[in-house]
Amino acid sequence: MTPTDLPVLTIDGDRVDDLESFTREFSTFLDDHTWRGNLDAFNDILRGGFGTPEGGFVLRWVNSDRSRQTLGWDATIRWYEENLKVCHPDNRADVRARLDRARKHEGTTLFDWLVDIIRIHGPGGRESEDRVHLDLR
Template sequence: MASSLDAFNDILRGGCGTPDGGFDFRWLNSQRSREALGWPATIHWLEDTIARCHPSNVPRLTAELEAARRVEGTTLFDWLVEIIERHGPGGSEAEDNVVLRLL
């Protein structure tokens, strides 16, 4: 994933001014965000990322782009949710104490 998503993941991990108690995300209008960060936005993001990524990442990203064009796989919205949930209850980095509430 692009460095901006990696940076977001790092912030949730802590140490960058992150609150000691973690985060409690209340994602208002999450359905609207799911639509805005759906297939068209994912395709655009992947096309842009492929154009500027390291050549070793091109095959994987191209496969993801082809899947997105078939409306398969995960979207930008899904990636954000997965990143956040990884740092919450039941996630591989649950000690970061991040809670996500899709409203």
């Protein structure tokens, strides 16, 4: 159940073609800050203090099924391929293994990662005090 006492921020999946466009869409909610797509930074942003409403909010993701597709396996494979180019040499074997799994459609996708990060900050999540409620539509 979505709380009615919290502000609603809406992402339109019809405007999400990749992680960059999701990043751009979400950054419109931030004051004087631009999120550049780093997933650790996204987690930090959801804790507050970057311009999202204090006291929590509902993140309503309309047309989320389209985003599930556009942030699916192809986008995840591209993300791993790019990450492989810049990651620390000690991490390359792990990234390569994850890339191989993604190519077999095993594991989780970028869409799954974003949803999981958001849910950490909502009901039942380990940082639920942030009161970020995900409403997938």
